[in-house]
Amino acid sequence: MFGYVRPSLPRLTEEDKGRFRAVYCGLCRTLGERYGLPARFILNYDLTFLAVLLWPPDTGEPEHRRCIAHPLAGRDTFTGNAVLELAADESVILSWWQIRDALADPGRGKARYRAAAAALKGAYEKAAALRPDFDRSTREQLERLGALEAAGCPTLDEPADTFARLLAGAAGEVDHPVKRRVLEQMLYHLGRWVYLIDAADDLAEDFASGSYNPLIRRFSLESGVLTEEAREGLVVSLDHSIRLMAAAFELWDFGAWSGVIRAVVYEGLFGVGRAVLEGTFHAGDGLWGGAGRKEEPL
Amino acid sequence: MTDPYEVLNIPSTATDEEVKKAYRDLARKYHPDNYHDNPLADLAQEKMKEINAAYDTIQRQRGGRGNATYGSQAQQRQSYYGGYQQQYQQRAGSPLFQRVRMAINQGDLATAEQLLGQITDHDGEWNFLKGTICYRRGWVDEARRYYQTACQMDPGNGEYRQMLNFVENGQGAYRPEGYEVFSSGCGEGNVCGRMACAYLMCNLCSCGGMRIFWC
Numbered sequence: 173m174f175g176y177v178r179p180s181l182p183r184l185t186e187e188d189k190g191r192f193r194a195v196y197c198g199l200c201r202t203l204g205e206r207y208g209l210p211a212r213f214i215l216n217y218d219l220t221f222l223a224v225l226l227w228p229p230d231t232g233e234p235e236h237r238r239c240i241a242h243p244l245a246g247r248d249t250f251t252g253n254a255v256l257e258l259a260a261d262e263s264v265i266l267s268w269w270q271i272r273d274a275l276a277d278p279g280r281g282k283a284r285y286r287a288a289a290a291a292l293k294g295a296y297e298k299a300a301a302l303r304p305d306f307d308r309s310t311r312e313q314l315e316r317l318g319a320l321e322a323a324g325c326p327t328l329d330e331p332a333d334t335f336a337r338l339l340a341g342a343a344g345e346v347d348h349p350v351k352r353r354v355l356e357q358m359l360y361h362l363g364r365w366v367y368l369i370d371a372a373d374d375l376a377e378d379f380a381s382g383s384y385n386p387l388i389r390r391f392s393l394e395s396g397v398l399t400e401e402a403r404e405g406l407v408v409s410l411d412h413s414i415r416l417m418a419a420a421f422e423l424w425d426f427g428a429w430s431g432v433i434r435a436v437v438y439e440g441l442f443g444v445g446r447a448v449l450e451g452t453f454h455a456g457d458g459l460w461g462g463a464g465r466k467e468e469p470l
Numbered sequence: 471m472t473d474p475y476e477v478l479n480i481p482s483t484a485t486d487e488e489v490k491k492a493y494r495d496l497a498r499k500y501h502p503d504n505y506h507d508n509p510l511a512d513l514a515q516e517k518m519k520e521i522n523a524a525y526d527t528i529q530r531q532r533g534g535r536g537n538a539t540y541g542s543q544a545q546q547r548q549s550y551y552g553g554y555q556q557q558y559q560q561r562a563g564s565p566l567f568q569r570v571r572m573a574i575n576q577g578d579l580a581t582a583e584q585l586l587g588q589i590t591d592h593d594g595e596w597n598f599l600k601g602t603i604c605y606r607r608g609w610v611d612e613a614r615r616y617y618q619t620a621c622q623m624d625p626g627n628g629e630y631r632q633m634l635n636f637v638e639n640g641q642g643a644y645r646p647e648g649y650e651v652f653s654s655g656c657g658e659g660n661v662c663g664r665m666a667c668a669y670l671m672c673n674l675c676s677c678g679g680m681r682i683f684w685c
Contacts, residue, residue, distance in 0.1 A: 329609035336608060350513060357510055360608050390611070405611065407655030408638050412610045414654075415643050416508070422499055422644070423513045438649045445654025 175216035176369050176448070177362070179432050180439035188431040190248060194234035195227075196220045198250035201237070202260040207295035211260075214267040214292070218366065221436060222342060223259035224429050225355055261299045262342050265307050268296035269314050276318060277383055306341055313338040321384040328409060331386045332367040339363030350424065357420040358437075361413040365441060368410055372398070373448050403449060414441045474524035474531075486532065493525045495647070503642035506633060507605050509577065570599050579603050594624030598633070605637070613637060 179192065199220055203211040234248040250256060271292065274285045300307040317334040325331055339362055343355035371378075371387050378385035379396030387393060391402035398406065418437040426433055447453035475482045478492040498504075500518045505511040566585060573582035582603050589596055601616030617634040624630060635641040645651070 328611040329604070329607075333607075333609065353510060353513070357608075364608060364610075404655065405614075407653060408614060409611045410654040411640065412637055413608075415640050416608070416610075418645075419504055419508060419514075419643070420510055423510055423517065434646060438645055439652055442652035442654050449654060 175218055176366055176373075176441075176444050176453075177218045177221040177436060178440045178444050179435035180443060181435075183431070183435035183439060185431060188435070191234070191428065192220065192224070192432050194248045194250050195223050195256075197237075197247045198234070198253075198256050199223050199259055199263070201249055201251065202256040203263065206257065206260055207264055207298065210291035211264055211295045214263055219259060219263045219266075221362075222262070222339075222359075223255055224432055225358060225426075226255045226259060226342070226346065227426075227429055228253075228255060229425075229427050258303075258345060261303045262306055264292065264295050264299040265303060265310055266338075268292050268299075269310050273314050273318070277321075305344060309341040309344075310338050313341075324384065324389060325386065326389040328368065328386050328390045328406075332364045335367035336360045336363035339366070354420050354424040358417045361417045361420075365410055365413045365417075365445075368406065368413075369445055369448050372406060373453065398449070407445075407449070410445045411442070414445075417441075472520070472524070474527040477520050477524035478528070489525070489528055493521060496521045499644045501642075501644070503636075504644045506636050506642075507574075507602050509606055567595055567599065574599070574602055574606065577606070579606055594620045594627060594630060597623065598627075598630050601633070605633075610637060 313334040340360040346352040376396035505514040598620035605613035
């Protein structure tokens with residue numbers, strides 16, 4: 173995934189912020205423990221949010237541990253739980269296939285993806301052996317996406333459906349049937365939203381390099397900038413996917429995570445979408461300031 | 471039986487007014503208007519039933535001193551849910567369209583699509599149902615295009631327009647107290663004003679026949 177998911181910072185209590193940060197740290201730690209140092213670099217807020225969604229009801233409290241990035245102060249972090257392991261394994265698989273996808277795109281620069289692929293190869297093989305179903309479904313959906321791109325698919329929904337289904341597959345191991353349905357819907361629309369917002373973010377670059385971008389075909393764009401009509405069409409799609417995530421969120425009790433998720437699906441994603449469409453979004457920024465302002469990193 | 475106060479997320483010491491407010495907020499959240507053709511509508515319906523039952527129980531326990539009218543409103547809401555499919559079937563014209571609607575209601579989108587494929591006259595109803603199948607799959611952009619065509623072909627149809635408004639500007643969608651209407655298109659001083667305008671126009675034109683584009 174690409175690092176677009178941000179809770180809206182002013183909506184979070186200090187406790188919310190601490191818990192979210194502790195998942196981020198826990199996922200980083202788990203990636204390091206299971207896959208070594210390079211795997212830690214794939215971590216982003218999207219994957220942290222995935223772990224939050226998959227989190228079991230009874231989580232315990234974070235522990236204070238030493239941290240490779242904050243050697244003096246250390247950090248509060250969740251440790252040793254099955255969801256962090258699941259999220260770490262799925263993160264590696266997702267990242268691997270995305271890198272492969274980028275390498276297969278004739279228009280993209282290759283060097284950094286080759287380096288990433290080399291660094292992640294061993295981690296991917298281990299993760300794929302641990303989660304063969306998720307690996308298979310991810311590979312299938314990205315093969316579908318590759319075929320649609322090669323055919324120059326002129327719709328938004330069809331290519332977005334591949335990434336949406338791929339992410340919905342991350343809920344496959346959730347036992348409770350209602351929670352699984354709720355998560356599948358939330359993750360479907362999260363994946364759809366991420367795919368579309370990434371397409372908007374990459375539009376100028378893709379247009380210049382001649383790479384496939386669903387927005388160019390869908391709206392018959394003649395430059396790397398969205399026309400007013402295209403922008404409005406895209407906004408309807410982005411906004412409605414967020415609303416469908418929110419509607420699904422209300423159907424399951426996410427307990428202590430409700431505040432964080434609410435701050436994502438009722439405000440954070442809208443703010444990120446707006447920043448991407450205005451050209452002011454930078455993936456390295458920290459939590460979201462609510463009104464489109466960037467705030468301090470975690 | 472589940473504690474009705476727990477269902478409404480309030481203490482048993484809550485005043486009648488607080489009970490009513492909690493009920494209204496939850497009823498707004500799980501109202502069918504927020505789950506049009508949503509694949510999780512059955513879960514929302516269950517929630518709504520629980521909330522209605524909890525509210526009725528509290529009303530009974532308190533000797534109906536809250537607001538009897540609201541209790542009967544709750545029953546109306548329940549029957550609204552129950553009557554949803556009936557209403558769906560009665561409105562459909564041809565028997566084939568009725569079968570398509572039934573298949574959609576049952577979540578059998580492949581059958582619905584296959585039945586639609588047998589119909590050569592692509593009128594407003596056909597486009598609306600095609601849009602609904604797309605919508606159920608999460609294909610919002612395609613759904614919107616079919617709903618637009620349905621509205622253009624049959625401008626007086628309230629059902630088509632309601633769905634188009636719902637997709638385009640979230641009309642009826644719940645948001646928690648204190649949260650504004652947000653949109654990815656709302657930049658400072660540009661599209662935001664236009665969105666607000668679209669909202670007003672769509673509300674105002676609910677009895678008219680025209681499909682309103684962005685103003």
